[in-house]
Amino acid sequence: MGAASVKAEALATRLGGLALPDGMTAARETALARLSAMGLPGKRDEYWHYTDPSALNAVQSKPAAVSDNGAALFSGMDAVKLVFVDGVFDAAASDDLTLSGVSLGCLATAPAGHWAQTAYGALESAGQNPIARPWAAFNTAFASDGLLIHVTGKAAKPVSVTYLRRYDAANVVLHHVIKLDAGAEFTFLEQGPAAARLNHVIEIDLAEGARFHHIRAQGRDLGRHAVTHIFAHLGAEALFKSFTLTADGALTRNEAVITFAGPDAKAHVAGAAMGDGAFHHDDTVFVTHAAERCESRQVFKKVLKHGAVGVFQGKILVKKGAQKTDGYQISQALLLDDDSQFLAKPELEIYADDVKCSHGSTSGAIDDTALFYLRSRGVPLRAAQSLLILAFLADTIAEIEDEAIAEDIRAQLETWLARHES
Amino acid sequence: MLEIKNLHVKLEEEDKQILKGVTLSIGAGEVHAIMGPNGSGKSTLSYVLSGRDGYSVTDGSATLDGADLLAMEPEVRAAQGLFLAFQYPVEIPGVGNMTFLRTALNAQRKTRGEPEISAGDFLKLVREKAKALKIDADMLKRPVNVGFSGGEKKRNEILQMAMLEPKMCILDETDSGLDVDAMKLVSEGVNALRSAGRSFLVITHYQRLLDHIKPDVVHIMAAGRIIKTGGPELALEVENNGYADLLAEVQ
């Protein structure tokens, strides 16, 4: 059997019994056609070389116990608080869907003729080139729910989403569409253990001068398998900032696909991941500079112990004519023992001659000299280690502009470190 | 205060004896200086006393107010009042100098069973001590020693000492890399801390630091041993004649 037919077979098995949900019918059908042409990812795919997709491909999701959700994040924040349970919007547990400067709706209940009809799946579809992302197409076809957010001005407050799950084997497909008009501003926060197996897509379309901030915390559930995609499309002078904190999870693949379509825009993606034991965490980023004078930054750090595995695949593609591009990429892992490993594949592909692009990737242990210096000042071993781990992650947290949010994230990191001292 | 007896130290990794029987007794309130050529084992002594990995003590002992120093973790030695101003202060990217100072101070207090210092009291204290050492707000905010000049790093060591108020201070070549003005600042910082209950072990290569920080006793160290002990005049002798005569004398 050829590779293509193996993939088609795997897809047919995976889709057996699944029906397209109602609404967004045209977009779902074309997504399914895309997916059928691609098939499911396999171990032979270069893009999945470091991450085994078989747990995602399997028909049945593995149960993953809902562990202690830990302290809620962003609780002190004045925000529109929304709740999804097992992939479905829970109106009763949520604030009203009203926010000045923003139109808020839900995918599952979007009426015919809704603005998102044309936007839904559009950036995902565009993001399938030059590299196929089958799980994103799957998501557009089968998403059960999600938010449809149209920001027309400066949003009065952030939208803060909490994901909860009731079932150990919850298999959830969520899809948000976020559109910011010219000059609009919006902050989007996400947290919580969404599913035992999660497929999550956010499409973000930023018009000229729009400013978007995204902070998410992927919850502390050990057995979780998750594949997420962010598709961002930036107009001139737009600002896109996304930070992800990942603690635990058996498998997490976070993809970010970012395209600069207008000049003078900025996109920063950052991630801090911490894993202990059965933890495989993959950050895969693809940034396309198709306009002049844009700035992209990728800052990804992972703390790994007891055999945890970290993966980073980051690409900066600078198209012909995208002069004065400023592209930066750093991926680093702190290995707390010899069993853990970090696999990195940084890539630059540049077709313009006047650009500044750099990338770096390192992995190493805690600096013994710094550790001794701290201890010689009276800081006990564990506390000194934690301080140095937080210091290692500091660059990623520095990408969060709101100091209160950054403080929340730091507290979450400290809690995790305290739980995983030995 | 500090009693070192017949201390023998070798490297853990290789079979190399570095300290070959060091004996030293520093009483409360005393200032002792150790001088000696490069490679004689001065820094090794300071590291072994403060508990750095990589050395094994093959013989001898070291006690601080009677307690076995060598059996304690480095952080416990610090909480018991031992302080080492490093010859090469360490850069810690990502950890703010203020955070570092507050964490250290509170950790020591906690180990000793004392309450944490309040944020307000801490700020007041650090500002006052920093001012005396001409350490500006920017240096306090920056990550520990990152981007500091040689002199700034050394002043930062003295600031830590002033904040932590140890009873046994070891200064390892705190004068190296300092210009005359910085040397004055650092010496004033040290002298301000001199008291009846606090002792100093000042390791230096040159006599000039000892013009500012007047020692009670001067030891000459060579090849892992104290080869001569005397008063401040011994430092002058080294200054005038170098180490060659002294070394010849013992051989």
Ligand SMILES: Nc1ncnc2c1ncn2[C@@H]1O[C@H](COP(=O)(O)OP(=O)(O)O)[C@@H](O)[C@H]1O
């Ligand atoms: N970690 C080490 N590895 C190898 N050699 C060392 C190490 N530490 C010290 N030494 C050696 O021990 C001797 C004493 O060094 P040190 O204590 O730094 O001397 P000083 O401070 O008096 O200049 C030198 O020969 C030095 O090379």
Ligand SMILES: [Mg+2]
């Ligand atoms: Mg030395």
